């Protein structure tokens with residue numbers, strides 16, 4: 001399967017982010033906990049050089065629970081403050097506040113030594129499309145937070161959300177483009193639905209997913225769709241189609257419908273909590 005995708009508007013998004021990042025102290029990066037490697041754009045390392053870095057493994061409710069700690073350890077080892085979250089669960093996000101405080105401690109100390117008091121630390125959310133940036137901002141900051149902006153000392157046009165006395169969050173997230181010179185990365189992004197479906201061949205993708213699942217999570221498809229996992233992936237898709245009534249005109253097996261069904265079930269974790277990428 002071959003993926004090629006680099007939308008032109010991403011160049012503009014990168015430029016905007018370069019400008020925004022200059023204004024902030026802490027970069028809070030969201031990745032998809034099911035693909036923590038492929039959903040992370042390595043260019044952010046350059047863009048966010050010299051900034052404090054927080055990495056949130058979002059959608060952790062859909063990832064294999066056993067994979068979360070190893071990934072947190074991996075990213076902690078790379079110098080991030082890392083945490084697994086579910087951006088939809090407001091209550092679980094309190095821990096993020098503590099991480100921001102920790103990330104900012106040095107900066108606050110530096111400010112204090114220079115005699116700068118009460119200057120809020122500024123944070124920004126970044127991540128690839130669909131990783132949950134807007135959901136996170138809504139749950140974390142909430143509607144009750146005061147928005148500031150367009151006033152003296154605040155950069156024109158930027159909206160900041162006051163989280164507390166010490167921290168402000170830029171209300172527009174930075175959009176990173178997925179990067180896949182590597183076809184496997186493209187495949188993994190497609191599995192979780194991070195690439196628009198019109199750009200990919202659903203059938204090939206579904207067959208690839210069947211191969212992955214039978215190998216890495218044996219028994220899962222058998223249990224959910226009552227199919228025989230000893231069959232090859234095409235035969236398995238055929239069984240799935242029959243069991244789920246995916247029949248086209250003329251009583252033909254509707255493979256496209258079956259492929260779509262499988263991908264949709266997987267992307268919504270109906271099949272179970274599954275992580276595609278394990279740390280090295």
Ligand code: G4P
Pocket residue numbers: 058059060061062085086087088127128129130131132133134135136
């Ligand atoms: P973005 O700003 O980064 O582009 O992503 P956005 O917040 O729009 O989230 C993309 C989709 O992912 C949304 O689903 C959102 O509800 C879902 N989502 C975000 N964070 C989490 C999480 O931690 N767990 C789960 N399970 N889902 C999450 P949607 O189907 O596009 O919208 P909706 O039907 O939820 O409104």
